[in-house]
Structures are given as structure tokens and as C-alpha cells.
Amino acid sequence: MTKLDRNDRLVRLGLLMIALSAISVLAIITIFIFEQGTPIMFKYGFRSFLLGRDWYPSEKSFGLLPMIVGSLLVTFGALMIGVPLGLASAIFLTEFSHRRLSRILKPVIELLAGIPSVVYGFIGLMFLVPFIRERFGGPGLSVLAASIILGIMILPTVISISIDAIRAVPDSYREGSIALGATKWQTVRLVVLPAARSGIIAGIILGMGRAIGETMAVIMVAGNAADIPGSILAPVRTLTSNIALEMAYASGEHREALFATGVILFIIIMILNTMANVTSTRQRKK
Amino acid sequence: MGQQLRFNPKREQQIAQSLMYFMTAVAILVLVFILVVILKNGLPQLSLEFLTRNPADMGREGGILSTIVATIFLTFIALLVATPLGVGTAIYLTEYTVEGRITRIIRFGAECLAGIPSIIFGLFGFILFVNKLKFGWSILSGGLTLAFMVLPTIIRTSEEAIKAVPAAYRLVSFSLGSTRWQTVTRVVLPSAIPGIVTGVILSIGRSIGETAAVIFTAGSALRMPTSLFSSSRTMSVHFYILAKEGVSMPKAYGTAAVLVISILVINIITYYLMEKYIKRKS
Numbered sequence: 001m002t003k004l005d006r007n008d009r010l011v012r013l014g015l016l017m018i019a020l021s022a023i024s025v026l027a028i029i030t031i032f033i034f035e036q037g038t039p040i041m042f043k044y045g046f047r048s049f050l051l052g053r054d055w056y057p058s059e060k061s062f063g064l065l066p067m068i069v070g071s072l073l074v075t076f077g078a079l080m081i082g083v084p085l086g087l088a089s090a091i092f093l094t095e096f097s098h099r100r101l102s103r104i105l106k107p108v109i110e111l112l113a114g115i116p117s118v119v120y121g122f123i124g125l126m127f128l129v130p131f132i133r134e135r136f137g138g139p140g141l142s143v144l145a146a147s148i149i150l151g152i153m154i155l156p157t158v159i160s161i162s163i164d165a166i167r168a169v170p171d172s173y174r175e176g177s178i179a180l181g182a183t184k185w186q187t188v189r190l191v192v193l194p195a196a197r198s199g200i201i202a203g204i205i206l207g208m209g210r211a212i213g214e215t216m217a218v219i220m221v222a223g224n225a226a227d228i229p230g231s232i233l234a235p236v237r238t239l240t241s242n243i244a245l246e247m248a249y250a251s252g253e254h255r256e257a258l259f260a261t262g263v264i265l266f267i268i269i270m271i272l273n274t275m276a277n278v279t280s281t282r283q284r285k286k
Numbered sequence: 287m288g289q290q291l292r293f294n295p296k297r298e299q300q301i302a303q304s305l306m307y308f309m310t311a312v313a314i315l316v317l318v319f320i321l322v323v324i325l326k327n328g329l330p331q332l333s334l335e336f337l338t339r340n341p342a343d344m345g346r347e348g349g350i351l352s353t354i355v356a357t358i359f360l361t362f363i364a365l366l367v368a369t370p371l372g373v374g375t376a377i378y379l380t381e382y383t384v385e386g387r388i389t390r391i392i393r394f395g396a397e398c399l400a401g402i403p404s405i406i407f408g409l410f411g412f413i414l415f416v417n418k419l420k421f422g423w424s425i426l427s428g429g430l431t432l433a434f435m436v437l438p439t440i441i442r443t444s445e446e447a448i449k450a451v452p453a454a455y456r457l458v459s460f461s462l463g464s465t466r467w468q469t470v471t472r473v474v475l476p477s478a479i480p481g482i483v484t485g486v487i488l489s490i491g492r493s494i495g496e497t498a499a500v501i502f503t504a505g506s507a508l509r510m511p512t513s514l515f516s517s518s519r520t521m522s523v524h525f526y527i528l529a530k531e532g533v534s535m536p537k538a539y540g541t542a543a544v545l546v547i548s549i550l551v552i553n554i555i556t557y558y559l560m561e562k563y564i565k566r567k568s
Contacts, residue, residue, distance in 0.1 A: 007296050007465065007467060008466045008467055011466070011467045012383075014374075015374050015375075015377055016382070016383075017378065018370070018374035018375055019374065020392075021439065022371045022372065022375045022395075022396070022437055022520050023395035023396065023399075025390070025399060025437060026398055026399045026402075028410075028414070029410045029434070031351075032410050032414055033409060033410060036413055043350075046307050057489065085309050085312060086313065088306045088309035088310060088313075089313045089314070092306040092309070092310040093310065093323065096303055096307070097419075103444070105314060108314070109317065110557065111550060111553045111554065111557065112318075112320075112321070112476070114319045114491050114492075114495065114549045114553040115320065115468045115495070115554070116496070116497065116522050116545060116546075116549065117495070117497070118495075118497050118525055118526045118529070119525075119542055119545065119546060120524070121321065121529075122542060123320050123323060126323075127323070137435070143337055152316055155313055155317065165553075178376040183295045183296065183298070183299040185302040186298075186299070189302075211405070212403070213401075213402070213403025213405070214403070215403065215404065215498040216497045216498055216526055219530070220411075220529065220530055240403060240405045240498075243405050243408075243409060244405055244408075247408075247409070247502055259413075262405075262406055262409045265406065266402070266406055267403075269401055269403060269406075270398065273397065276401075277397060278396065282415045
């Protein structure tokens, strides 16, 4: 770094202010959500929020357990669908397909990442929900429908980050393994995937964050009943849907309870972010 | 190892390969199916009238003009606020400091911000802009909320664009006696502009498609917005309401087609610019 003259120091101070105010946005958001959401949690006790099974805001019963379970269930379901499909596509496009094919398909997949989530929800509502209702019974609006739609939504994220992680594995690893007589698939399974592991995991965690934070698409296909679902064909309500469904008319303690829902969602997301950050730093150091 | 190689390796390879081929085909067909359905049902709805008339009868009749205007206003405000903040942060991180605790904190903060779900931004915007600052449900509240949401994208892409400018440019500029600020404004930024623009365009795409953060901050009034403080409904909120409440499926498909086409066009431009200006240089 060259020496700065007085003007440059002023500029640097100004830019530092800008950078700090950009980051203070995170602090402000955290403060506002917690300030609105935590008092009611203290008033009724964390236990009754986290473990209460009854969500009847009009009777001052604010149990969030069905929504916490709901969010975890659909996120888990989304990963069960999105991760195998996404990972297989990434391996196929990097290791087994023609260069030309992957050069066409990767941008296509990245373009599809931009399709708004409401559109995914709408397609789910028009095609998937009736299909589940007719084939498997139940209302169709279900854990299964939400999991499938979220699984499809996280596909582009999982695919493009896994492709980057697999491409970052040096070719000499593959050449060494092939030279030892391993088949292409053995090379992928025993050499390439272990080497790309932390990048792939970071991609999966990002997809998970997207799934757990998604709102509008889930509302359209999940049925939104505030009960712990008895089967994957039963309707479900997630933390995000809980906020979005009732925010428009909530007031007083009801509104505070929705902010408390936001607090819990926020904490879950922050844990995921930190995990993704730690794994991707570990990858970079390697 | 011995146990893992139990199968005939050639056979295993064949099975694995065809399985992956099949799964890739499923993944890509599903994504393409969504696109085809929207365009096939939506394109026939599009006409000059659809684009130039306001919605009537809660969206059952008429076009989507007011929602297009609202989307453009909201996006414009978001970028007006987020671009200077984001580019300034990126310049600070790349040109005015060395890696250390402060840069780590700023980067970690930006990454966390990128991971926050849009509904949390919506809650935040609702409490701060709509309630505390008394902007009400308005273009201004929605635009500011979106600005916070796209900020991390702008920081990251600008940072990458600035880093991609070769160090030699800066050294030559210094050796000619310029100050750091002169170097940044006359040498670094001009060559980083295409990359920065890429980040801005990417943010436009995100703002257009956003629903959860907008519906509680900009509201959902169907009138043509007349000022910063009018409550208004963006395209994606309009589409959500049409579809969720079953107001009119043909109009929903039409709106979805406009939404998807504009986002695809924006993403294609972004992709082209990225290939051209960011990835090549680094």
C-alpha cells in the first residue's frame, strides 16, 4: 500500500463510513427483529414458544412447535430431493458429459435460478398439488408438495456450486487415480468427491438456507394448517408462512408473536450461515 | 478399499453413469418444464393492451400497466440507494485497506445479510419504514427494503470486478504521481465499470422477482402510483394475489410470462457481461 496524502486519508475515512453503514444494516435488522420479538417470549416463557403445540393467537396461545417442525420437515424433504438430483447433475456435467453439453447446460441452469419463487409455487399449485391429491389422496396441499417444490427451487444453487467445487479439484488427482487403474466412476467416488467435499457441503447448506427461508412458494402449496403433520400427505405450516399469512391483519401481542417467529427463523438462518462460512473458509485454506 | 471395490468396477461404472444421466435429465427437464408451461400459457395472453392498460375489477380485466410502473419505481429506488453504498464498500475493501479484522467483519456481515430470508427483510421494513418512520405502505418503504436486500450482491460483484483490474494499471498510475483517489476514479473504476454494472443488473432481476419483502412494505393497492408515498402493487405481488386467490388464471399466466421474460432477459445480459468482463480477467 502506497503512502496516502491528507485527501486520500479523508477519502478512506469516508469510504470506511460507507462500508460500516452498509454492514450496520445487518445490525439494525437484528436489533429491530429482536426488539419486537423477544419481549413476548420473555413474558410467556421460551418453553411455551418453542414447545407449545397450540397456535391460537386470539386466545393468547402462541405455541410455535408445529411451525418449527414444519420448517424442518419441508427443508429436510427439499434436501432429500434437491441434493441427489443436484449432485448427480453436477457430477454428470463436469465428469461424464461432453464439454460442449456442459457449456450449454450450466448457463441454462444458472438462468433458471432467477425464476421468481412465486412462479415455482404457482406451478406447484397448478400441477403438483392436483397430481398428489388424485394419486396419493389427501388434500394435495401437503408436506410432500412443499418438499418437492423447494427441492426443485434449490436445484440451481446446489448444481452450480457443486460444479464449481468439482472443477476446483486439480486434474492431477484424476490422472493419478486413472493411472493406478481406477475406473472413471471410482475416481469420482473415491478421489474427486472427497476432495470437493467441503465446497459441495457449502452449496448444500446454502440450498438449505434458501429452502428454510422461502415463503411465497411454500404458502401456495403447503396447505398452511398450524398442526404438526401426521403424514407427508398432511398440510403443514412453516415459520415463514406463519409470518406472511397473518402479518397483514395481526396487531398487539399477535403481531409480537409473529416477530418472535421471525426471531427463531433468524437464529436458525444465522447458525446455517456460520456453518457455511466455516466450511467454505476451510476449503479456501486447503 | 477392498470392501468398496466388491462389485465389478466396469459394471459399477455403467450403472452409476446411466443413473446420473437419468437424474440430470430429470433435473433439467423439470426446470425447463416450468419455463415452457409459463410461456405456453402466458404468451397468448400478451398483447399491447395487456401491457398498456391498468388492471380493472381486482385484476380480472384489463392489463398490468400500474404494476409494471410500480415495479420499475421500486427497483429504481432500491438501486439508487444500494449502488453507492455497495460500490463504496467494495472500493474500501479492495483499494483502501489491507486484509484484517475490519475487512473480515465487513465480509462476514455481507455474507450474513445475503443469507437472510426475504420475509425477515419484509418484517424489518414493515416495522422501520412503514411504522416507525411513518412512510406507510409505499414505494419508498418497499424500495428501501429492497435496497438492503440487494446490497450484498452489489458489494460482492463490485469487489470481484475491482479485483479483476490488473495490478499493473495501478502501479503505472502511481508511478506517474497520481494519488490513490485519482488512481481509483480514473484508472480502476473505469475498467471495473462493466463488472459493477453486472452486479446492478443482477440486483434488478432480484428486485423484480421479489414478493415476500415487498408485499408488507409497498402494500398491494392496484392504483397507478403517483408519488413516493403511494401504496402500490408490483408485478410479482400482483401475480401472487391473482394465483393464490384464484382471481383469474389467464391474467396470472400473462403476468407470470411478463415477469419471467423480463428476468430471463436481464439474466442473459448479466451472464454475457460476466463472461466477458469478470471471469476472463481473473
